[in-house]
Amino acid sequence: MAEDGLTIDGINCTELGLKPPLVSVIIVNWNYARFVGAAIDSIRGQDYSHFECLVIDNSSTDDSRTVIARQIDGDARFSFLFLDENHGMMGAWLEALDRVKGEFITFLDADDIKFPNFISSHVQVHLAGRLGIGFTSSRVVEIDANDRVINGSNLGFGFNPFDREPRGLKPCETVPRITTVSDADYDILDKCTSWIGPEKSGWYWAPTSANVYRRSVMDLARPDIDACINFIFADVYFSLLCHILGGSAVIDRTLSAYRIHAESASNVFPSMAQMRTSKKRAVANSMLSRQFVLRTLLGRADSLSWIIKDRYWQAINQQSGEIDEALAAYYANPEIQQIFAENLIALILAFGIEVTITEFNPRFPSTESRLVILRYLLSQAPRFAASIYPEIYWNLVDWCGAGFDAGNYLSRPKVKALFVQYCDRMIAAFGRRRTLTELRRRYRIKDWCALIWETRRGWLFPSASLEVRGR
Numbered sequence: 001m002a003e004d005g006l007t008i009d010g011i012n013c014t015e016l017g018l019k020p021p022l023v024s025v026i027i028v029n030w031n032y033a034r035f036v037g038a039a040i041d042s043i044r045g046q047d048y049s050h051f052e053c054l055v056i057d058n059s060s061t062d063d064s065r066t067v068i069a070r071q072i073d074g075d076a077r078f079s080f081l082f083l084d085e086n087h088g089m090m091g092a093w094l095e096a097l098d099r100v101k102g103e104f105i106t107f108l109d110a111d112d113i114k115f116p117n118f119i120s121s122h123v124q125v126h127l128a129g130r131l132g133i134g135f136t137s138s139r140v141v142e143i144d145a146n147d148r149v150i151n152g153s154n155l156g157f158g159f160n161p162f163d164r165e166p167r168g169l170k171p172c173e174t175v176p177r178i179t180t181v182s183d184a185d186y187d188i189l190d191k192c193t194s195w196i197g198p199e200k201s202g203w204y205w206a207p208t209s210a211n212v213y214r215r216s217v218m219d220l221a222r223p224d225i226d227a228c229i230n231f232i233f234a235d236v237y238f239s240l241l242c243h244i245l246g247g248s249a250v251i252d253r254t255l256s257a258y259r260i261h262a263e264s265a266s267n268v269f270p271s272m273a274q275m276r277t278s279k280k281r282a283v284a285n286s287m288l289s290r291q292f293v294l295r296t297l298l299g300r301a302d303s304l305s306w307i308i309k310d311r312y313w314q315a316i317n318q319q320s321g322e323i324d325e326a327l328a329a330y331y332a333n334p335e336i337q338q339i340f341a342e343n344l345i346a347l348i349l350a351f352g353i354e355v356t357i358t359e360f361n362p363r364f365p366s367t368e369s370r371l372v373i374l375r376y377l378l379s380q381a382p383r384f385a386a387s388i389y390p391e392i393y394w395n396l397v398d399w400c401g402a403g404f405d406a407g408n409y410l411s412r413p414k415v416k417a418l419f420v421q422y423c424d425r426m427i428a429a430f431g432r433r434r435t436l437t438e439l440r441r442r443y444r445i446k447d448w449c450a451l452i453w454e455t456r457r458g459w460l461f462p463s464a465s466l467e468v469r470g471r
Contacts, residue, residue, distance in 0.1 A: 019050075023102050024105050024215075025106050026093070027040065027107075027109075033064040035110055036067055036071070039109075039111070040055065048178060054080075058083055097219075103214070104213065104214060106119065107211070107234075109208050112140075114255065115256055120180045127178070133214065134246030135211050136251060137248065138250070138251040139254040140255075141256075142259075144261060145261040162196065168190050169186070192253050193250070198311065207235060213238060217245055221296065236289035237292055241293045244315045297312075297319060298342075298347060301347050301350035341373045345384060357399055371400070378426065379422050381422065384429065423435065
């Protein structure tokens with residue numbers, strides 16, 4: 001094996017003044033002292049030597065720290081970060097991304113192992129694709145706590161078939177070659193690699209320890225740091241969003257082992273047909289992870305819509321993992337409606353009010369869904385006033401009732417109560433004169449201030465005391 005491990009047109013890359021890609025391996029450990037040593041050894045045994053490995057311990061209470069220090073001693077490619085408190089999976093990933101330097105990133109759960117040809121196979125696929133992609137994913141074999149194989153490569157690639165997707169690498173003589181990937185191995189990778197276009201919906205990929213991400217796409221997808229996201233599943237978040245941004249590839253070859261054991265945070269049984277094998281908490285965390293993908297897409301609408309071009313609104317639907325009737329049910333979820341409401345300003349600044357409303361109409365057709373958005377509009381009036389023109393704001397308020405009978409909509413107790421409840425915030429945002437003018441366009445009220453006073457005493461005037469003006 002050449003020292004650098006990479007040739008281009010048969011020439012050692014160092015002779016061309018180039019370096020092979022650096023791969024950053026990140027091992028995240030929490031109380032896995034009995035497994036983490038094997039995980040570290042599996043990285044040391046890789047046939048691709050151009051890697052750095054950071055082992056992060058999430059404040060373990062067992063003897064993990066001693067095991068890790070002993071296992072990495074004397075190997076300059078390994079480093080160790082001990083956290084004083086448990087940062088969770090996402091928190092640990094973000095800590096690691098601030099410290100590693102590789103062009104490609106792969107994570108290894110401390111209870112799993114990577115086979116010797118894992119890194120070389122993944123990097124070769126990345127370098128032999130027709131275009132760059134967000135990440136690669138390979139098959140896993142399932143093992144138990146005692147390293148015994150208990151299931152074939154069934155965990156594989158999620159829930160969506162990939163065998164109909166385009167397959168194949170570029171001709172071996174036209175791409176940079178990892179020297180430990182023989183011609184025979186390259187032919188195998190050529191036959192077993194499928195390319196999943198970024199427009200494809202669904203879940204095609206294996207878990208954490210089977211994936212290799214392109215650093216630049218991970219940086220683009222990185223969520224804003226927030227304590228509340230630390231315990232979401234980072235692999236769900238990054239795999240989904242990196243695929244949406246740059247596409248992915250699946251390697252139909254078993255290159256790592258996924259351990260099934262009682263202490264696992266996700267799966268507690270081997271993969272089986274017609275049987276749930278994951279913990280309820282893991283399913284809830286996966287759903288929460290998807291919500292943070294949605295928050296990132298909406299909150300960065302201006303930059304991401306430029307990057308993924310006309311796929312942006314498709315990507316909004318795509319991240320839900322739902323289609324057809326299930327997609328309608330997804331948008332009927334008040335939590336999802338609230339996320340859209342919280343990012344309404346970003347969408348308007350990126351697309352303008354007409355496009356935004358056009359996209360909202362089929363997603364939020366009901367009065368109840370728009371009531372969630374109306375509540376946010378009124379409660380956050382100062383924030384909207386500081387970001388968009390007043391005319392746009394009041395057009396959005398009217399959109400919440402558009403398509404419904406104006407008189408019935410405005411006279412609904414919930415709607416009236418919202419206008420009363422947040423009147424002070426609207427006044428703070430737009431001034432008393434403008435606010436009362438806008439309210440009078442919608443309600444003929446003899447004494448709006450008295451209505452507010454009475455409402456805050458705990459009761460609202462009968463609807464007959466309000467003359468609702470149809471629009």
